[in-house]
Amino acid sequence: MxxxxxxxxxxxxxxxxxxxxxxxxxxxxxxxxxxxxxxxxxxxxxxxxxxxxxxxxxxxxxxxxxxxxKKEEIVPGMRAFQRKVSFRKNLIYTAVLAVLTVLYFQAVIKKPDYTIGMVLGGLCLLVILMIWYMPVRHINNTVKAVEMxxxxxxxxxxxxxxxxxxxxxxxxxxxxxxxxxxxxxxxxxxxxxxxxxxxxxxxxxxxxxxxxxxxxxxxxxxxxxxxxxxx
Known part of the structure; x- marks a missing residue:
């Protein structure tokens, strides 16, 4: 009803x-x-x-x-954004790659002719460098694009x-x-x-x-x- x-x-x-x-x-x-x-x-x-x-x-x-x-606004703004969305992920990747690098180089120290270990250790270091370089490069490219x-x-x-x-x-x-x-x-x-x-x-x-x-x-x-x- x-x-x-x-x-x-x-x-x-x-x-x-x-x-x-x-x-x-x-x-x-x-x-x-x-x-x-x-x-x-x-x-x-x-x-x-x-x-x-x-x-x-x-x-x-x-x-x-x-x-x-302007650049003085884009740079801190993008850095804050990157810290929020990717900093933790990049930190985890870096930690994992750092451990692998240490293991590979320890193996090379014990066995100097371990060429593959030296190459893989070097690649891990290169990837770590790229993980932290690419965000900086992206900000610089973004600034240039916006200013143009x-x-x-x-x-x-x-x-x-x-x-x-x-x-x-x-x-x-x-x-x-x-x-x-x-x-x-x-x-x-x-x-x-x-x-x-x-x-x-x-x-x-x-x-x-x-x-x-x-x-x-x-x-x-x-x-x-x-x-x-x-x-």
């Missing part, structure tokens, strides 16, 4: 974020905005997002930020996430997505939207009157996935 009166509206029990998630179309966004991880680390060159309807675009409009990037393009990027920060502005419309990357996090640095916000894509938003491009509100929205939406680093 229905206890509701005929004219009584049903009470909405879902959160605003859940309502928008039901309404919006899930899509994998491939965008020219943002920076990518090292080419050998990239597996999925897209961002999980929601394509907003016209009604949602009006309701979810956020604080607009138009920005470009002279592009201006646009996004909005809403109450529920980042709005990526594309010619085809707005795409919402939600704060509630587990892979989304922010590292606040002295010169920029490093917005990690996946292990493959990062947005570096320079603080100089944010209006002073918007800074506190943008910071509040990200802190509130991300919780412990919002981290402040002094260096």
């Amino acid at each position: 229905n206890n509701n009166t005929p004219n009584e509206p049903l009470k909405e029990t879902r959160t605003r974020d859940e309502i928008h998630e039901d309404l919006s179309g899930q899509t994998k966004l491939v965008t020219d905005q943002g920076l990518t991880a090292d080419s050998y680390s990239v597996s999925d060159p897209w961002i999980n997002s929601n394509r907003l309807t016209e009604e949602e675009e009006e309701e979810l409009s956020g604080i607009l930020v138009e920005y470009d990037m 393009d002279h592009m201006t990027y646009r996004l909005e920060i809403s109450e529920v996430g980042f709005l990526i502005l594309e010619d085809s419309g707005k795409y919402l990357v939600r704060f509630s997505t587990p892979t989304v996090s922010v590292i606040e640095l002295p010169v920029c916000f490093t917005v990690c939207v996946s292990r493959e894509k990062v947005f570096i938003i320079p603080k100089r491009c944010i209006r002073p009157e918007d800074m506190d509100e943008i910071r509040r929205r990200m802190q509130q939406g991300l919780g412990d996935r919002y981290v402040v680093q002094e260096k």
